[in-house]
Amino acid sequence: xxxxxxxxxxxxxxxxxxxxxxxxxxxxxxxxxxxxxxxxxxxxxxxxxxxxxxxxxxxxxxxxxxxxxxxxxxxxxxxxxxxxxxxxxxxxxxxxxxxxxxxxxxxxxxxxxxxxxxxxxxxxxxxxxxxxxxxxxxxxxxxxxxxxxxxxxxxxxxxxxxxxxxxxxxxxxxxxxxxxxxxxxxxxxxxxxxxxxxxxxxxxxxxxxxxxxxxxxxxxxxxxxxxxxxxxxxxxxxxxxxxxxxxxxxxxxxx
Amino acid sequence: xxxxxxxxxxxxxxxxxxxxxxxxxxxxxxxxxxxxxxxxxxxxxxxxxxxxxxxxxxxxxxxxxxxxxxxxxxxxxxxxxxxxxxxxxxxxxxxxxxxxxxxxxxxxxxxxxxxxxxxxxxxxxxxxxxxxxxxxxxxxxxxxxxxxxxxxxxxxxxxxxxxxxxxxxxxxxxxxxxxxxxxxxxxxxxxxxxxxxxxxxxxxxxxxxxxxxxxxxxxxxxxxxxxxxxxxxxxxxxxxxxxxxxxxxxxxxxx
Amino acid sequence: xxxxxxxxxxxxxxxxxxxxxxxxxxxxxxxxxxxxxxxxxxxxxxxxxxxxxxxxxxxxxxxxxxxxxxxxxxxxxxxxxxxxxxxxxxxxxxxxxxxxxxxxxxxxxxxxxxxxxxxxxxxxxxxxxxxxxxxxxxxxxxxxxxxxxxxxxxxxxxxxxxxxxxxxxxxxxxxxxxxxxxxxxxxxxxxxxxxxxxxxxxxxxxxxxxxxxxxxxxxxxxxxxxxxxxxxxxxxxxxxxxxxxxxxxxxxxxx
Numbered sequence: 001x002x003x004x005x006x007x008x009x010x011x012x013x014x015x016x017x018x019x020x021x022x023x024x025x026x027x028x029x030x031x032x033x034x035x036x037x038x039x040x041x042x043x044x045x046x047x048x049x050x051x052x053x054x055x056x057x058x059x060x061x062x063x064x065x066x067x068x069x070x071x072x073x074x075x076x077x078x079x080x081x082x083x084x085x086x087x088x089x090x091x092x093x094x095x096x097x098x099x100x101x102x103x104x105x106x107x108x109x110x111x112x113x114x115x116x117x118x119x120x121x122x123x124x125x126x127x128x129x130x131x132x133x134x135x136x137x138x139x140x141x142x143x144x145x146x147x148x149x150x151x152x153x154x155x156x157x158x159x160x161x162x163x164x165x166x167x168x169x170x171x172x173x174x175x176x177x178x179x180x181x182x183x184x185x186x187x188x189x190x191x192x193x194x195x196x197x198x199x200x201x202x203x204x205x206x207x208x209x210x211x212x213x214x215x216x217x218x219x220x221x222x223x224x225x226x227x228x229x230x231x232x233x234x235x236x237x238x239x240x241x242x243x244x245x246x247x248x249x250x251x252x253x254x255x
Numbered sequence: 256x257x258x259x260x261x262x263x264x265x266x267x268x269x270x271x272x273x274x275x276x277x278x279x280x281x282x283x284x285x286x287x288x289x290x291x292x293x294x295x296x297x298x299x300x301x302x303x304x305x306x307x308x309x310x311x312x313x314x315x316x317x318x319x320x321x322x323x324x325x326x327x328x329x330x331x332x333x334x335x336x337x338x339x340x341x342x343x344x345x346x347x348x349x350x351x352x353x354x355x356x357x358x359x360x361x362x363x364x365x366x367x368x369x370x371x372x373x374x375x376x377x378x379x380x381x382x383x384x385x386x387x388x389x390x391x392x393x394x395x396x397x398x399x400x401x402x403x404x405x406x407x408x409x410x411x412x413x414x415x416x417x418x419x420x421x422x423x424x425x426x427x428x429x430x431x432x433x434x435x436x437x438x439x440x441x442x443x444x445x446x447x448x449x450x451x452x453x454x455x456x457x458x459x460x461x462x463x464x465x466x467x468x469x470x471x472x473x474x475x476x477x478x479x480x481x482x483x484x485x486x487x488x489x490x491x492x493x494x495x496x497x498x499x500x501x502x503x504x505x506x507x508x509x510x
Numbered sequence: 511x512x513x514x515x516x517x518x519x520x521x522x523x524x525x526x527x528x529x530x531x532x533x534x535x536x537x538x539x540x541x542x543x544x545x546x547x548x549x550x551x552x553x554x555x556x557x558x559x560x561x562x563x564x565x566x567x568x569x570x571x572x573x574x575x576x577x578x579x580x581x582x583x584x585x586x587x588x589x590x591x592x593x594x595x596x597x598x599x600x601x602x603x604x605x606x607x608x609x610x611x612x613x614x615x616x617x618x619x620x621x622x623x624x625x626x627x628x629x630x631x632x633x634x635x636x637x638x639x640x641x642x643x644x645x646x647x648x649x650x651x652x653x654x655x656x657x658x659x660x661x662x663x664x665x666x667x668x669x670x671x672x673x674x675x676x677x678x679x680x681x682x683x684x685x686x687x688x689x690x691x692x693x694x695x696x697x698x699x700x701x702x703x704x705x706x707x708x709x710x711x712x713x714x715x716x717x718x719x720x721x722x723x724x725x726x727x728x729x730x731x732x733x734x735x736x737x738x739x740x741x742x743x744x745x746x747x748x749x750x751x752x753x754x755x756x757x758x759x760x761x762x763x764x765x
Contacts, residue, residue, distance in 0.1 A: 004281055006274065012690035013268065013523065016566040017737075019516065019547035023569035026514055026543070030571065033281070034545070035289070037274035043691060044747050056271040059278035059385070061285060072747045075722030125722045127737035130569070180267035181298060212330030212380045227272075227382035237299050237327045259536055261529065268523065288536070290544070292529035311526040314533035314640070316540060435522035436553060467585030467635045482527075482637035492554050492582045 001031055003141035004060060008037040008053050009069040009129060010044065017127070021067070021134040024120070028138035037066075044072040046096050050159055051177055054100035055228050057088055065089040065137045067129070068097045075125035080113040080132045081153055082146045089146070091137045093128070099158035114150035164188045171252045173231070178246050182239025183232050186250050190225040193252055199223040200251045201233060201244060213237070223250075256286055258396035259315060263292040263308050264324040264384065265299065272382070276322070276389040279375070283393035292321075299327040301351050305414055306432055309355035310483050312343055320392045322384070323347040330380035335368040335387045336408055337401045344401070346392045348383070354413035369405035419443045426507040428486070433501050437494025438487050441505050445480040448507055454478040455506040456488060456499060468492070478505075511541055513651035514574040518547040518563050519639065520554065521579070527637070531577070531644040534630070538648035547576075554582040556606050560669055561687055564610035565738050567598055575599040575647045577639070578607045585635035590623040590642045591663055592656045599656070601647045603638070609668035624660035674698045681762045683741070688756050692749025693742050696760050700735040703762055709733040710761040711743060711754060723747070733760075 005025055011017040018039050025032050037056050041049045049070035057066050071078075071093040079094040085105035090098050094112075102108060113119070113132055118139045120131040136149060164173035164187050173188035193199075199206045206223045213236045216222045221243060226232035233240045233250065260280055266272040273294050280287050292311050296304045304325035312321050326333075326348045334349040340360035345353050349367075357363060368374070368387055373394045375386040391404060419428035419442050428443035448454075454461045461478045468491045471477045476498060481487035488495045488505065515535055521527040528549050535542050547566050551559045559580035567576050581588075581603045589604040595615035600608050604622075612618060623629070623642055628649045630641040646659060674683040674697050683698035703709075709716045716733045723746045726732045731753060736742035743750045743760065 002285070004285075006278075008274075013546075014548055014550035015689045016547055016562045017689075019518075019545065019566050020569045022545050023516075023566065023571070023574075026545075026574075027569065027571045030512070030514075030543075035274065035277050035281075036268075037271055038269055040269040052271045056274050056278065059275045059282065061278070061282045064278075064281075073724055076724035124735075124737045126734060126742075130737065179270045179272075214328055214331035224381060225379075227379045227385065232381075257540070259540075261533075263529075288540075290529065290532050290536075291523075292526055293524055295524040307526045311529050311533065314530045314537065316533070316537045319533075319536075434525045434527075469583055469586035479636060480634075482634045482640065487636075 001029060001142055002033065003029070004033045004035060004064040005137050005141055006035045006037050006056070006060065006064065006066045007039065008041065008049060008056070008066065009039045010041040010049065011039045011069070011129070013039050017129065020130050024130055024134040025138045028135060029141045032138060032141050041070050044070065046070050046072070047159055048177065050097050050100055053097065057101065060088065062087040065091065065140050067133050067137045068092040069129040069133055070097060071095065071128065074128050079153065080128055081110050081156065082113055082136055082140065082149050083108060083110045084146050089137070089140050091133045091140070094153065094157050096157045096159035099156065100161070102156060102158065109146065110153040110156050111146045112150040112153050115148060118144065118149055162187055164192065166192070169254050173250045175246045175248050175250070178241050182241035183226065183234045184240045184244070184246055184248065185226060185228065186231045186233070188231040188250065188252060190229050190231065193225065193231055194254045196255045198253045199231070200253065201248050206233070256284060256397055257288065258284070259288045259290060259319040260392050260396055261290045261292050261311070261315065261319065261321045262294065263296065263304060263311070263321065264294045265296040265304065266294045266324070266384070268294050272384065275385050279385055279389040280393045283390060284396045287393060287396050296325050299325065301325050301327070302414055303432065305352050305355055308352065312356065315343065317342040320344040320346065320395050322388050322392045323352045324384040324388055325352060326350065326383065329383050334408065335383055335391070336365050336411065337368055337391055337395065337404050338363060338365045339401050344392070344395050346388045346395070349408065349412050351412045351414035354411070355416070357411060357413065364401065365408040365411050366401045367405040367408050370403060373399065373404055417442055419447065421447070424509050428505045430501045430503050430505070433496050437496035438481065438489045439495045439499070439501055439503065440481060440483065441486045441488070443486040443505065443507060445484050445486065448480065448486055449509045451510045453508045454486070455508065456503050461488070511539060511652055512543065513539070514543045514545060514570060515647050515651055516545045516547050516566070516570065516574065516576045517549065518551065518559060518566070518576065519549045519579040520551040520559065521549045521639070523549050527639065530640050534640055534644040535648045538645060539651045542648060542651050551580050554580065556580050556582070557669055558687065560607050560610055563607065567611065570598065572597040575601065575650050577643050577647045578602040579639040579643055580607060581605065581638065584638050589663065590638055591620050591666065592623055592646055592650065592659050593618060593620045594656050599647070599650050601643045601650070604663065604667050606667045606669035609666070610671070612666060612668065619656065620663040620666050621656045622660040622663050625658060628654065628659055672697055674702065676702070679764050683760045685756045685758050685760070688751050692751035693736065693744045694750045694754070694756055694758065695736060695738065696741045696743070698741040698760065698762060700739050700741065703735065703741055704764045706765045708763045709741070710763065711758050716743070
């Protein structure tokens, strides 16, 4: 049955781990269309995994199944879970990886994966990506209802993202993500940035948010509403991270 | 509709950017076969992007659509374009990425992508890979003619590649690409290398081009006609870049 | 014809090499499902390639074709080969890459690829991945019998893996692989580790093998049976390689 299954892990690309997951999936559903979101989440960094997934899943067609594995607690008592949320599916550890999606979705359901019919015959204590999550996703892609995987989970683990501090005429945010271009992504959504705003990084003014990287000269700092809808600090054809580091307070001052 | 769509970008593999593009494509054409050429073009390095693409596209079946995004001018006045050239399709920014292909093709047509019917509803100023190029490629894969995307572009931006200097009995070239093995690819095509040639890197003679890496001992330098048809400087089971750097003048002396 | 073809190489992901192989495959079999195991085998490291492949192939459905290219001898007299082993197919250089699979399989056959009908028209001396191995795999995926590729190879090149030394009450092993988490994989299979065992790294006792990473505190060393069935040395949420290096003798002492 043709269905898209995506992978988002901290396994890296040098080892066989991601490749083995794909083999397991194709063994159960030969028509699965497997797509890598990334395997380069920093090791054990659940928050970056959660942010990457929450920036991606919404661009996929309805019915897509997203496997996410950043799983420092593998083999311990943390639960393996499957979630259906507004027509998309998610499979992975119950450690907060899916908390932004859970919070954002109106129609959702989570089950603990306990039904061994939908696991590998032998389940290791170190590689649930292969033994539990890939088979569960593949079976969901074949039409298995997530209710068949196990009992409902009513209180999944959720991560707290730092929220911007809003005062009259002023919003103060922080950097929550650094991308490979060196763009510094803040936690300030574009709707909080009124026209006539001036943006400060610490004491340094970057002026008003710009409409494109090319609004400043090559190598100069700017702020801009990034592609995920949050204010970002960038350098035109360069790296804001190299210029500033990432431990920054960002303040938007409005008239 | 089954069609191959390839991606060649400088987005890296750690972020969600390439994954998001794939979601957009599959949302428009669920039967697209998406293939990564690479996402590791050095950031903003349009020339390396152009060389990588021009070394790849010709091995793909007719009708393949190649998306290339190395786009320092995103959101500025540079045009988003689509090209049909000898039965292959190309989508990306008009900054020279496709200039080698344009120059090489006998039957070609370029249009500026302006028709918003074939873009995301909201087009950001920082991520045209997601908002313009992926939708355009996916719609082309569904049979949309590139004429429907916008008006014809008659003078696309072209890059000038350094050409080898040909004198009687002597050709002087330079290194235009370094691969991950440390092979140094020159701009001297194999047809300029006559039998009986002697190759010099600066003052150092490498003798005649060899027929395989194994023609010299492990760790020794050699020159050889590489897989793209250009003379390369290599080390058997080692890195010519580590041995020599890449700022080299390469001279072929013929009898 | 729908068939899975996997790729395992040392080509890296920055260059066009893997992308070109995929184009060649899709040109011969448009319905091939191409999956990357990895392209990040350390350059010329045939043993790591062999271990990665032997940890992966068994999770793929019957009939899958695995291309492996770690090929320091490309263009020399080493043979290009195709192997059928217990219903899976393998294509690559005859340099030991497939020796673990050959040793493990009960029903197998190897042929040298010499039939130019199943190669690219022009075969380079530096890129058999493109010119010989990809076309051979694609033709096999279309139903070509490996006997049609060339004559049988009776004595393929095999690698010798270091075996653990077994003495009464004691097994001594070594590290044969380091993964990207910093886990140190030994050559001691789980069946050699009796209950009541104590594991030593050099003089340092790690106690009995643990049942999960979380059995010790974050940052502490442990030993555990890893997902491939071998004893591994790990750090809970950290890197055993950073703690210990990889030049280790591992001793399991049983009562």
